[in-house]
Amino acid sequence: MASQPQLPSTVLEAGDRFAVDLSPDGRSLTLPECFLDLDQTVDELLGPDAGPIAFKIADSLSALELPEPPRPIPAGTDSLWLEYQEPGRFRLRVRDPEPAGAAPELPTEYGVRFTLNPDDGAFLRAAAHQRASLPLFELAREAAQLSTNAGFDRLICLPQVRDMELLDHQTRTAKTVLQRFHGKALLCDEVGLGKTIEAGLIAAELRLRGLIRSALVLVPPSLIEQWRGEMRRKFSLELTSHDDPAFRDRGAAAWAEFDYVIASIHTAKRDPHRGAVTARHWDLVIVDEAHHLRNRNTQAWRLASELQKQYALLLTATPVQNNLEELFNLVTLLEPGLLRTAKQFQKRFVDKKDKLTPLHLDELHQLLAEVMVRNRRSTVGLRFTRRWARTERIAPAAPEQQLYEAVAAFIRPHLRKDTKSAISRMALLSLQMALGSSSPAAAGTLSKLAETPKLPAKDRQTLLELAERAGAQPESAKVDRLLQLLTEFPDKLVVFTQFRATQELLEKRLTAAGHAVAVFHGGLSRMGKEAAIAAFRGPARLLIATESGSEGRNLQFAHALCNFDLPWNPMRIEQRVGRLSRIGQTRDIEIFNFVTAGTVEEAVLHLLQAKLNLFELVIGEIDMILGNLDEEREFEDVVADLWAESDDMSDFRTRMEDLGNRLLQAKGEYQKQQAHDNKIFGDRFAPDP
Numbered sequence: 001m002a003s004q005p006q007l008p009s010t011v012l013e014a015g016d017r018f019a020v021d022l023s024p025d026g027r028s029l030t031l032p033e034c035f036l037d038l039d040q041t042v043d044e045l046l047g048p049d050a051g052p053i054a055f056k057i058a059d060s061l062s063a064l065e066l067p068e069p070p071r072p073i074p075a076g077t078d079s080l081w082l083e084y085q086e087p088g089r090f091r092l093r094v095r096d097p098e099p100a101g102a103a104p105e106l107p108t109e110y111g112v113r114f115t116l117n118p119d120d121g122a123f124l125r126a127a128a129h130q131r132a133s134l135p136l137f138e139l140a141r142e143a144a145q146l147s148t149n150a151g152f153d154r155l156i157c158l159p160q161v162r163d164m165e166l167l168d169h170q171t172r173t174a175k176t177v178l179q180r181f182h183g184k185a186l187l188c189d190e191v192g193l194g195k196t197i198e199a200g201l202i203a204a205e206l207r208l209r210g211l212i213r214s215a216l217v218l219v220p221p222s223l224i225e226q227w228r229g230e231m232r233r234k235f236s237l238e239l240t241s242h243d244d245p246a247f248r249d250r251g252a253a254a255w256a257e258f259d260y261v262i263a264s265i266h267t268a269k270r271d272p273h274r275g276a277v278t279a280r281h282w283d284l285v286i287v288d289e290a291h292h293l294r295n296r297n298t299q300a301w302r303l304a305s306e307l308q309k310q311y312a313l314l315l316t317a318t319p320v321q322n323n324l325e326e327l328f329n330l331v332t333l334l335e336p337g338l339l340r341t342a343k344q345f346q347k348r349f350v351d352k353k354d355k356l357t358p359l360h361l362d363e364l365h366q367l368l369a370e371v372m373v374r375n376r377r378s379t380v381g382l383r384f385t386r387r388w389a390r391t392e393r394i395a396p397a398a399p400e401q402q403l404y405e406a407v408a409a410f411i412r413p414h415l416r417k418d419t420k421s422a423i424s425r426m427a428l429l430s431l432q433m434a435l436g437s438s439s440p441a442a443a444g445t446l447s448k449l450a451e452t453p454k455l456p457a458k459d460r461q462t463l464l465e466l467a468e469r470a471g472a473q474p475e476s477a478k479v480d481r482l483l484q485l486l487t488e489f490p491d492k493l494v495v496f497t498q499f500r501a502t503q504e505l506l507e508k509r510l511t512a513a514g515h516a517v518a519v520f521h522g523g524l525s526r527m528g529k530e531a532a533i534a535a536f537r538g539p540a541r542l543l544i545a546t547e548s549g550s551e552g553r554n555l556q557f558a559h560a561l562c563n564f565d566l567p568w569n570p571m572r573i574e575q576r577v578g579r580l581s582r583i584g585q586t587r588d589i590e591i592f593n594f595v596t597a598g599t600v601e602e603a604v605l606h607l608l609q610a611k612l613n614l615f616e617l618v619i620g621e622i623d624m625i626l627g628n629l630d631e632e633r634e635f636e637d638v639v640a641d642l643w644a645e646s647d648d649m650s651d652f653r654t655r656m657e658d659l660g661n662r663l664l665q666a667k668g669e670y671q672k673q674q675a676h677d678n679k680i681f682g683d684r685f686a687p688d689p
Contacts, residue, residue: 026069
């Protein structure tokens with residue numbers, strides 16, 4: 001099986017060194033290319049005497065600029081090491097001169113220089129003349145590696161975990177799953193306690209010990225990028241998405257060629273993917289929101305049951321909804337036979353009069369204790385800070401309102417199900433959302449859509465005229481209100497937008513007003529992203545971030561955010577909030593939601609606040625609630641259909657009210673599930689101490 005090419009390992013140990021060059025004037029420290037490839041950040045730099053050295057990251061991102069030459073290092077020296085201490089912390093070391101007759105330096109394929117101990121060199125030269133095959137050498141190497149690793153009572157991956165503060169219940173969960181459950185577990189923590197982190201810890205530990213070389217992660221579509229960001233930044237685990245061009249170009253064969261893959265279960269269960277996914281043996285399978293597998297009559301459950309796997313993690317806060325048979329179905333995916341057969345389970349453990357009431361509870365608990373971990377907020381001692389959300393309902397200027405109505409009149413008929421349009425549904429939704437963001441965002445999107453192949457000449461002309469009107473719009477009322485808000489609110493602020501054109505507009509206007517601004521978007525290099533976050537930690541008061549800024553980034557040092565525009569999917573809104581309001585946050589969070597009056601975004605926000613109290617929910621609960629809507633479609637697609645089918649804004653609000661009532665019912669069902677879970681499981685299944 002061919003493996004995808006990978007960068008060198010990003011795992012560093014204390015004492016690892018990199019050769020660096022100091023400029024003749026002692027004011028610039030050039031970083032080697034192999035260091036940049038490791039995706040490391042330098043937050044603190046110490047001199048040889050352990051004293052701090054002031055620095056800033058150069059614009060080129062490949063050097064550190066020093067206000068003054070470091071001491072006690074002579075300027076111009078070419079014998080310096082950059083020594084790794086701990087994540088973000090490095091120390092300069094002066095290299096000792098090589099003794100006479102020392103072995104020559106040898107370069108690795110990544111440019112790292114090293115020398116061999118004379119005894120080791122002699123041994124390797126002698127071994128080259130022995131009859132030892134490569135497979136035998138690999139077997140011996142793996143045996144040596146495994147024999148030197150400690151047992152799972154100590155997690156050897158912890159020194160390499162970055163950008164987060166691990167909590168005791170998370171590390172204890174990982175140890176329990178690896179030691180006692182042998183890598184197969186149902187992770188049922190209450191929402192907000194970090195099941196994703198626990199799964200990442202387990203995966204990182206197995207990988208570092210050489211126990212896995214492939215993994216399949218199945219998550220809801222809206223969580224793919226968040227999972228990728230979390231795994232990459234925190235655990236140095238690079239997951240390839242099914243939507244990546246390199247993956248798509250290989251078709252069904254890609255499932256056998258890429259070793260670490262993330263996809264939605266809706267994609268994996270469909271042909272032609274299903275056959276390729278189930279044909280391969282995966283070392284580790286992780287399924288997030290595994291309550292979607294509670295019914296064994298669904299294609300999703302059947303797919304999960306057919307996966308060939310060594311280790312498996314199912315993550316869900318609500319393993320039971322309608323009856324205890326759902327619990328049996330989940331456990332059977334991990335340990336077939338643990339709860340006997342379905343018929344025996346029903347007879348022994350389920351009350352015939354009430355399918356949610358268990359019989360022989362102690363015996364059931366004893367069996368579940370072999371596969372389930374469940375942490376609760378009340379038992380782990382965590383307290384979450386409050387969130388204070390404020391809606392800024394902004395009246396548009398007359399030209400803005402007229403443009404919105406004209407573009408909406410073009411979009412609505414093209415979105416309707418009975419209309420065949422040359423413009424894709426995704427492009428139409430993007431245009432409608434851009435319209436709610438800013439005129440520059442709408443202008444750029446309109447111009448691109450006018451280039452759509454096979455577009456009728458009449459539609460092309462309409463789009464070009466609308467693009468011209470959007471480009472000629474006066475200054476945005478929303479931007480004016482943001483500038484006013486910044487005079488009223490003095491703290492650091494993260495400003496989220498979905499569109500680069502809006503980001504550029506905000507950067508221009510806010511910088512012109514004298515504000516220190518950092519910009520974060522998906523087009524930046526790794527070092528560019530780190531530099532933007534470092535600037536926001538330091539002198540920059542504002543961080544203007546596109547959606548990529550909400551993918552796995554920890555921005556807890558800030559305590560306020562502004563949703564300059566709003567996604568129609570509440571889970572994406574929640575992901576933004578979760579960058580600041582998360583485990584470990586010590587201060588309350590201020591949230592400013594900007595919506596233009598009379599827009600789709602206003603109706604969506606009103607629904608989410610009035611029916612769900614979105615900004616008061618624990619991070620993760622919104623997905624539990626949406627899961628009870630019994631909708632195969634994404635939430636934004638539901639909203640888009642209502643918008644397309646409406647005659648006018650008044651009709652749309654009526655339809656949204658009906659959707660809100662369904663959401664309220666789904667929230668009630670989720671709360672019932674919580675009550676049932678507490679009744680069935682109580683405080684049992686905490687990880688081993």
